[in-house]
């Protein structure tokens with residue numbers, strides 16, 4: 001569930017790492033400290049680590065929307081920060097696609113919006129119904145509406 005929340009943070013443009021299951025707590029925390037990140041968790045024992053106070057945020061909410069609301073209050077998240085500015089797969093900042101890259105997208109798929117490109121994944125992103133739905137979702141959270149669909 002926190003992975004889902006992490007994906008929404010990334011969609012909103014926040015620099016967000018999504019961790020593999022089963023990584024060692026102490027290493028995760030060390031990395032959070034080193035990279036000056038905040039580790040989101042539902043795992044209370046994590047708070048017992050030495051550096052926990054400044055780098056760990058324990059979420060109590062039930063389900064995605066509850067946790068999103070809790071996170072918004074605690075960290076002042078702006079869900080309209082920089083929507084769709086990062087690659088959903090790898091977190092890299094996206095660039096505007098060149099004309100040549102755009103040509104890889106079938107003509108029928110071209111929307112009106114910008115086409116963006118991830119240099120790390122060699123993946124193109126363009127405005128479509130999926131992005132449209134995600135924009136509406138971010139908009140709702142931005143307006144403080146955290147009701148589940």
Ligand SMILES: [Zn+2]
Pocket residue numbers: 087088089090091092118119120121122123
């Ligand atoms: Zn990428």
